[in-house]
Amino acid sequence: MIKKAVIPAAGFGTRFLPVTKAQPKEMLPIIDTPTIQYVVQECVDSGIEDILIISGKGKRSIEDHFDRNFELESRIQEKEDEALYTQLRHIESMANIHFIRQKELNGLGDAIYHARFHCEHEPFAVLLGDTVIDSVIPVTQQLIDSFEQYRQTVIAVERVPWENVSRYGVVGGVNLSDRILQLNELVEKPGRKQAPSNFAIAGRYILTPEIFRALEKTPRGKGNEIQLTDALRILLKEEGIIATLIEGKRYDIGNKMDFLKTTVEFALKRKEFSVDFEAFLRETIKNIDDQKEK
Ligand code: G1P
Numbered sequence: 001m002i003k004k005a006v007i008p009a010a011g012f013g014t015r016f017l018p019v020t021k022a023q024p025k026e027m028l029p030i031i032d033t034p035t036i037q038y039v040v041q042e043c044v045d046s047g048i049e050d051i052l053i054i055s056g057k058g059k060r061s062i063e064d065h066f067d068r069n070f071e072l073e074s075r076i077q078e079k080e081d082e083a084l085y086t087q088l089r090h091i092e093s094m095a096n097i098h099f100i101r102q103k104e105l106n107g108l109g110d111a112i113y114h115a116r117f118h119c120e121h122e123p124f125a126v127l128l129g130d131t132v133i134d135s136v137i138p139v140t141q142q143l144i145d146s147f148e149q150y151r152q153t154v155i156a157v158e159r160v161p162w163e164n165v166s167r168y169g170v171v172g173g174v175n176l177s178d179r180i181l182q183l184n185e186l187v188e189k190p191g192r193k194q195a196p197s198n199f200a201i202a203g204r205y206i207l208t209p210e211i212f213r214a215l216e217k218t219p220r221g222k223g224n225e226i227q228l229t230d231a232l233r234i235l236l237k238e239e240g241i242i243a244t245l246i247e248g249k250r251y252d253i254g255n256k257m258d259f260l261k262t263t264v265e266f267a268l269k270r271k272e273f274s275v276d277f278e279a280f281l282r283e284t285i286k287n288i289d290d291q292k293e294k
Helices: 035-045 060-065 070-078 082-093 108-113 139-150 162-167 210-216 228-236 256-269 271-293
Strands: 004-008 050-055 096-101 124-127 131-134 153-159 169-175 180-188 199-207 241-245 249-252
Touching: 004 035, 004 108, 035 050, 035 060, 035 124, 035 131, 035 139, 050 060, 070 082, 108 210, 108 228, 124 139, 131 199, 139 153, 139 199, 139 241, 153 228, 162 199, 169 241, 180 228, 199 249, 210 228, 228 241, 249 256, 256 271
Parallel strands: 004 050, 004 124, 050 096, 153 241
Antiparallel strands: 124 199, 131 249, 153 199, 169 180, 169 199, 180 241
């Protein structure tokens, strides 16, 4: 049973400046819901209600978002908007959320190391706060299923175009089944020639507490930061690690182009917008085509 999850959310969000200058990237809304709420919902949908968010400077609005706001609630109640009231109450009661601050930004590995007192006795899930995955079975649940079967550290991976491998942690291994690899290699942001495959780490993990000992031995790597991928490589010398090829679509909301695409796709999926929004998109494309013909 995986009962705890860690969501690292301390990064600067430099790829999304200027909006992230005074606002956490994890609070950027996909339509009307901050991305981190989708990530928390994925935990809850995977049976995890104990969540530790690694926050940092300028991230207080994440805490406020999951806190109760009595004044706002009573205002909504006065307006007798039952649906909205229920939605607000859901947010503050969806999980037990703890916060710890990463005071210096020393990388993803260092962020995870901040979870050691919370997670030292049991395996736990890690969900990167700037990645949303749309899937039938929540991806964290897919990883939990792999963990229950193989009892090893599990990393979510997806195939990416070869020209993009240098943006990701990349794994190499042998197939145990259609969707499971037994790993023999892990590299953080390799060049195309150094990449052992085009299976990229997709921002979801099930880690065992042994990761904390590995992190203690991990020197600074790419970007002069303590990389989680490097710690996993150290761990690989001592114990098995598998990768699960995820079933679902991953949205990296940390970069502007993907964020735009995410917003469009999610809007098309929302009942109250889909018809009008599709009509708007068709009209827009038609106008673009007409302009080109002139
Ligand atoms: C992090 C990880 C990388 C992983 C990626 C997924 O990199 O270090 O291994 O592939 O997330 O989004 P970042 O995007 O924070 O540079």
